[in-house]
Amino acid sequence: MRYILDAKSPDEAWGNMKKVFAASTTARKLHLQQELNNARQKDLYVTDYTIWIKDICDSLASIYVIVEEDETVQVCLGELASKLCRRS
Numbered sequence: 704m705r706y707i708l709d710a711k712s713p714d715e716a717w718g719n720m721k722k723v724f725a726a727s728t729t730a731r732k733l734h735l736q737q738e739l740n741n742a743r744q745k746d747l748y749v750t751d752y753t754i755w756i757k758d759i760c761d762s763l764a765s766i767y768v769i770v771e772e773d774e775t776v777q778v779c780l781g782e783l784a785s786k787l788c789r790r791s
Contacts, residue, residue: 728766735763739770742778753779 710716739759744752756779760770 732763732766732768735759735766736768739763739778 707716707720710719742756742759747755756775760775763770
């Protein structure tokens with residue numbers, strides 16, 4: 704509320720709000736991208752793991768960050784392939 708109450712005009716209030724949300728969006732984007740890059744299946748079932756990856760991608764899409772399909776596949780298959788290689 705402080706950002707709106709201290710503004711001298713509606714344009715200034717809007718500009719203040721954009722700055723506040725842009726900073727939090729950038730932080731969220733960096734956090735989600737790091738989570739995607741560091742995603743590991745661990746003890747999750749394959750379906751749970753892929754749903755988790757999709758949830759991260761959907762969260763990125765909600766803040767207008769597009770994750771290419773091939774990047775999503777690479778994250779999923781990269782982890783799954785490394786688990787298969789360790790088993791053999």
